[in-house]
Amino acid sequence: MSDPTTADTDGETMHHVRLSVNGATYDIEVPARRLLSDAVRQDIGLTGTHVGCEHGVCGACTVLVDGVPMRSCLMFAVSAEGQEVTTVEGLGDADGSLGAVQQAFKDCHGLQCGFCTPGFLTTITACLRDNPDPTREEASEMVAGNLCRCTGYQNIVSAVLRAAELQGAGCATKPEHAAQEAQA
């Protein structure tokens, strides 16, 4: 049976957890009840992951676990040990510039207040890996599990298509088309 190192703090058992986030290793001491979302934000200090409803409805806290989108508010940090977690901070390109999905959100005005955006970016990144050339309907389906209260979703769906263009073969982009859709 796995028995992580434990230590008592304020009477609650603490677990030593080694998390791998965006390729870096973090050793943290947390109680078992620490949600992965809170561990990423508070214990590791990566505050790009946002916590909205905290019961799995809004999608703002979505991170990639071994490349698969999951709600970080519906996982405990102790459960994520040994898995690779990717947060919105891990979506940029290696040179520090915006990743394709991030750039597409900027191009298409896919965000306003930005609270929900990290969850959209992680979800769309994984979905485009599975389906690199979605139709508008498929793009809409991709973001159906994430709530946004600013944009009305049209520009987010356009951003999905724009990101697919940016990632497409030879970056054969059609910026005018995306910009028109963004204004529609």
Next chain:
Amino acid sequence: MKPAPFAYLRPECLQDALEAYADHADDAKILAGGQSLIPLLSMRLAAPTMLIDINRLTELSYVHTDASGVRFGALTRHAQIEHDKRANRAQPLLRKALRSVAHPTIRNRGTTVGSIVHADAAAEMPAVLRLLEGSVTLRSHEGSREVGAEDLFVGPLETSLAAGEIATEIFMPALPAGAGVAFEEISRRRGDYALCGAAAIVQTDPGGAVTSVKTGYLSVSETPLVLDLSDAFDDGELSQTNLTGAGELASAAVQPETDIHATADYRRQLAGVLTKQVIEQAHNHASARTIGGSQ
């Protein structure tokens, strides 16, 4: 809110999990996908003093399909079954219903066995298990037993699992030749709890006549409800008259409650309308399988 403190065990094999659960059966909960349990903990609607995390029990993560049907383990995520081609050739209702289970992101983590033993009558897969007359394997420190779907659900969020028992496997029977299935639900937003949902299995004979019609429902009863509507089709025809009769029988049989999302009357009406839709779709599915020879 945050969950109340709990002790945490993460066994590496099923035997260890069963022994730990036997020692703490009264105060421990099993954590698999956690997509229903963790919200309950965070809202402090539940506060077990111990969680036994079975996410390391990879021996329970599988989808096995043979001529009799589909078996999957306690750690099999919804998405694994949804995307398993062999499983869905054997029993197409699995994917049809799984596509309505919350959102894809939730299906990546949540387990189908966990959803079924959570026993929410507003959930899709308990109704599917009941409709298909599947079964669940329960393991404890002392042994193993098989429970049929009709004996599993005893009340809202309540099953016949005994203290210390873990549901390790679910069996969903294959779809017989000449049969078809369908699933539909109405929800406020895609991925939300259904206001009402219905599934159907329609059996036809080699001549195309309807020989059996069964339907299953979610969100309109305290436990997953299954109706045998074969009598409405006693002439073997899928006529509008018979469909209307079946819808009326369903509306009369369901026991919905009013909440902020919908009145009981509205849910009752939905049950009737969805009944007609899923029976017609399942019949079309049966016809297409007979002609096409597969799915």
